[in-house]
Amino acid sequence: MSSEKRSGEFEVIAHFFAPLAKHPGALGLKDDVALLRPKPGYELVLKTDGLVEGVHFRKEDPAHTIARKALRVNLSDLAAKGAQPVGYLLTLALPEWVTDDWLAVFARGLADDQGIFDIALLGGDTDRTPGPLTISITAIGEIAEGKIIRRTGARAGDLVFVSGTIGDGGAGLAVLKGEGANLSAPLRDALIARYQIPEPRLKLGQALVGVASAALDVSDGVIADFGHIAETSNVHITIDAMRVPLSDACRALWGTSNEAVARAATSGDDYEIAFTAPPAKRDAVMAAAQRAGTPVTEIGRVEEGEGVILIDAARMEIPIKRAGFTHF
Numbered sequence: 001m002s003s004e005k006r007s008g009e010f011e012v013i014a015h016f017f018a019p020l021a022k023h024p025g026a027l028g029l030k031d032d033v034a035l036l037r038p039k040p041g042y043e044l045v046l047k048t049d050g051l052v053e054g055v056h057f058r059k060e061d062p063a064h065t066i067a068r069k070a071l072r073v074n075l076s077d078l079a080a081k082g083a084q085p086v087g088y089l090l091t092l093a094l095p096e097w098v099t100d101d102w103l104a105v106f107a108r109g110l111a112d113d114q115g116i117f118d119i120a121l122l123g124g125d126t127d128r129t130p131g132p133l134t135i136s137i138t139a140i141g142e143i144a145e146g147k148i149i150r151r152t153g154a155r156a157g158d159l160v161f162v163s164g165t166i167g168d169g170g171a172g173l174a175v176l177k178g179e180g181a182n183l184s185a186p187l188r189d190a191l192i193a194r195y196q197i198p199e200p201r202l203k204l205g206q207a208l209v210g211v212a213s214a215a216l217d218v219s220d221g222v223i224a225d226f227g228h229i230a231e232t233s234n235v236h237i238t239i240d241a242m243r244v245p246l247s248d249a250c251r252a253l254w255g256t257s258n259e260a261v262a263r264a265a266t267s268g269d270d271y272e273i274a275f276t277a278p279p280a281k282r283d284a285v286m287a288a289a290q291r292a293g294t295p296v297t298e299i300g301r302v303e304e305g306e307g308v309i310l311i312d313a314a315r316m317e318i319p320i321k322r323a324g325f326t327h328f
């Protein structure tokens with residue numbers, strides 16, 4: 001049924017999505033609902049996040065990477081809470097231009113990531129729309145009762161950490177918009193890949209259970225997201241610009257000035273884990289990073305007060321024009 005037209009709803013579900021529903025609770029997508037029972041002693045962690053054509057992705061982006069990003073931004077939230085993903089619900093609003101061929105590539109993107117993350121489609125809904133293509137995913141994970149890492153637990157004296165490197169997602173978007181024409185193709189591709197296919201830090205998040213005092217995933221930008229922790233935990237956070245980890249590709253694009261770090265720390269789409277931990281847990285943080293195979297960098301300190309500041313080598317505040325990127 002590969003074609004440049006689109007089949008009816010039931011054919012679309014049977015052909016493209018039923019094969020993804022490899023979980024007994026999905027009931028083969030043949031009922032109105034899905035069933036899910038957490039392991040004894042565990043609780044479910046739920047997250048929903050949508051991608052809208054023209055807001056979060058461009059129509060001309062590959063369907064394969066759109067599918068994977070839609071899934072991964074949700075898995076990234078589960079990761080930062082310490083949860084293990086189980087499955088997801090998928091709601092699609094499809095405009096006229098979405099064909100069976102497009103859906104086949106989209107479904108293959110989901111199938112590839114289901115294999116990587118050991119999850120399955122549990123259910124969903126497919127509608128027609130006169131508006132933009134909209135992909136809404138609800139990811140479901142599980143975690144041992146009471147173990148979730150909240151935003152609320154940061155305390156004065158805690159250390160501030162971030163996984164991986166910061167700014168690559170925003171740099172990838174900048175490259176797609178025409179910046180960095182002088183960069184080598186491998187560097188440009190590396191940045192674009194970081195923007196299009198984020199890496200949810202699931203192993204690290206699970207290793208940080210019982211270690212991190214507060215955590216979230218970086219979607220709006222490091223400054224803005226630590227701002228969320230500062231606000232919900234009622235603390236002040238100072239981030240040392242010199243220690244913010246930038247990739248070689250990001251340095252090649254933006255340099256290493258204070259302004260470059262400020263840009264990296266305020267561009268979104270990193271999908272790294274930003275977290276705090278008490279000083280007594282510093283070794284445990286590094287052991288968790290090693291176990292997960294994910295680099296972690298200490299970049300600041302939690303103090304009494306409110307808000308987030310970025311400071312330079314002389315401990316002077318670096319002015320921030322806009323804390324982060326918002327899709328709203």
Ligand SMILES: [Mg+2]
Nearest residue numbers: 077216217219
């Ligand atoms: Mg988040």
